[in-house]
Amino acid sequence: MAQLNLILLGPPGAGKGTQAERLVDDFDLPYYATGDILRAAVKEESELGRKAGEYMERGDLVPDEVVVEVVVDRIDRTEAEDGFLLDGFPRNPEQARALDDELSRLGRELTAVLLIEVDDDEVVRRLAGRRVCVKNGHLYHVELDPPKREGVCDQDGSKLVQRDDDRSDTVKHRLEVYRDQTSPLAQVYEERGLLRRFDGSRSTSEVHDHIRATLATLRLESEL
Numbered sequence: 331m332a333q334l335n336l337i338l339l340g341p342p343g344a345g346k347g348t349q350a351e352r353l354v355d356d357f358d359l360p361y362y363a364t365g366d367i368l369r370a371a372v373k374e375e376s377e378l379g380r381k382a383g384e385y386m387e388r389g390d391l392v393p394d395e396v397v398v399e400v401v402v403d404r405i406d407r408t409e410a411e412d413g414f415l416l417d418g419f420p421r422n423p424e425q426a427r428a429l430d431d432e433l434s435r436l437g438r439e440l441t442a443v444l445l446i447e448v449d450d451d452e453v454v455r456r457l458a459g460r461r462v463c464v465k466n467g468h469l470y471h472v473e474l475d476p477p478k479r480e481g482v483c484d485q486d487g488s489k490l491v492q493r494d495d496d497r498s499d500t501v502k503h504r505l506e507v508y509r510d511q512t513s514p515l516a517q518v519y520e521e522r523g524l525l526r527r528f529d530g531s532r533s534t535s536e537v538h539d540h541i542r543a544t545l546a547t548l549r550l551e552s553e554l
């Protein structure tokens with residue numbers, strides 16, 4: 331079967347994690363979200379977490395040398411042989427180059443970069459209301475996608491919390507970092523014919539249907 335080597339790109343709160351939860355089930359892909367990996371490391375107080383924590387709290391990017399290693403290690407795993415879904419990586423041109431180098435070392439290439447687009451006002455609204463399950467990271471929104479019982483995850487009954495970097499001043503800074511350092515990657519991937527754009531302001535299921543249909547077509551085309 332053809333590989334699906336995928337990147338999810340988009341501003342904070344675009345819905346990358348929300349869509350990833352669904353796409354992982356659809357296409358049975360290993361999912362590597364650098365934000366989730368780093369947050370877990372901070373919680374465990376591991377060496378990686380100690381290196382990353384202060385940057386994350388401010389909404390700045392964690393240094394490339396710390397993050398690149400995390401991703402390179404994962405895409406070389408047996409579980410990722412048929413593809414992977416990267417979320418939150420690459421986030422600047424240096425990380426994109428490191429990913430290209432690693433893929434070419436493995437004799438592989440990117441299949442597509444999925445860009446979910448939403449405007450800043452919507453980002454602020456979504457992140458102010460986002461709640462995350464402490465156990466498995468399931469995502470909710472207090473108005474747009476509320477759990478059945480306030481503060482409790484529908485899927486595993488664990489507590490729902492707000493992320494430290496979802497405070498409004500940090501969200502504004504994360505948006506600036508995205509605009510300055512990450513958004514230029516869209517043009518880079520567009521020029522390489524890899525970029526697929528999705529209107530993230532639509533409902534969760536509409537965005538999902540659109541991405542799923544696009545990926546199904548890409549997979550079919552690559553198998554022809």
Ligand code: AP5
Nearest residue numbers: 342343344345346347348364365386392418456460471534
């Ligand atoms: P990371 O965890 O990657 O955060 P992010 O990119 O800012 O993205 P988010 O997780 O905030 O948003 P999302 O797009 O996944 O939205 P979600 O689906 O949750 O990174 C955090 C930090 O880690 C960085 O700031 C940095 O410090 C560090 N880091 C990570 N990777 C790094 C790297 N490569 N290099 C250096 N540093 C790195 O949805 C948001 C909300 O909206 C939810 O409540 C959801 O229910 C709701 N929602 C989603 N879709 C819809 C919809 N269609 N309609 C209505 N509501 C919706």
